[in-house]
Amino acid sequence: MSELSVQLYSVRDAFAADPDGTLRRLAAIGFTHVEPYGVVENAEALRAGLPASGLTAPTAHARLLGADQHAVFATAAELGIGLVIDPMVGPERWQDAADVASTADALNAAAKLAAEHGVRVGYHNHWWELESRIDGRGAFEVLAGQLDPAVALEVDTYWATAGGEDAPALLRRLGERVRAIHVKDGGLATDATGQVPAGQGSVPIAEVLEAAPDALRVVEFDAFDGDLFAAIAASHAFLAGAHR
DSSP: OOOEEEBGGGGHHHHHHOHHHHHHHHHHHTOSBOBOBSTTTTHHHHHHHHHHHTOBOSEEEOOOTTSOHHHHHHHHHHHTOOEEEEOOOOGGGGSSHHHHHHHHHHHHHHHHHHHTTTOEEEEEOOSHHHHOEETTEEHHHHHHTTSOTTEEEEEEHHHHHHTTOOHHHHHHHHGGGEEEEEEOEESOOTTOTTEESTTSSSSOHHHHHHHOTTSEEEEOOSOOSSOHHHHHHHHHHHHHHHTO
């Protein structure tokens, strides 16, 4: 069984108001890992809060392209984060092969710098990388084919499905490049409305888990209309039960 993590962006308002209390609430649900966002911006809260709550952060999101990468990777290494994932390159950069190649080159260069800090680089998709087709292939897979093997992928299975992709088949094609997956569910609206706990929506969660057995499972909600911590706990219970 792959251990469970949760993306702190899901609880961004609570985390901003009370980082220590938020981390303790997530640990109480049963999580052993979290996936922070804004590594440098949140470094102080994470430095104290992670060990105090018994949590670790094997992965994190941080903008890499166009950012001070030395600062990001140095902070990640200090916090014990092994994989730093660029969360988004905008839709306009996925429409032609030259732009995708440029993004691949930039991620490959970032990976070389990250290695100097003992850290790896990854990329996380939204729906547009799957929706965009280049020579009949999804732009996300075009990117994957041009990445250095040192660059990992975090597949957001909700956004992949929303982008029109068969997420389990995508995961099987990408294979061991996928080191983490975002597990979330809902009606597949690209404005993030209608998201629900894992197993209650339109994403084929069971097939997704089977297709990426070794990937870290990261629970995420972009938005939720209700008790967010209860929804996160429901996703945790579903995923824990799926591995019994």
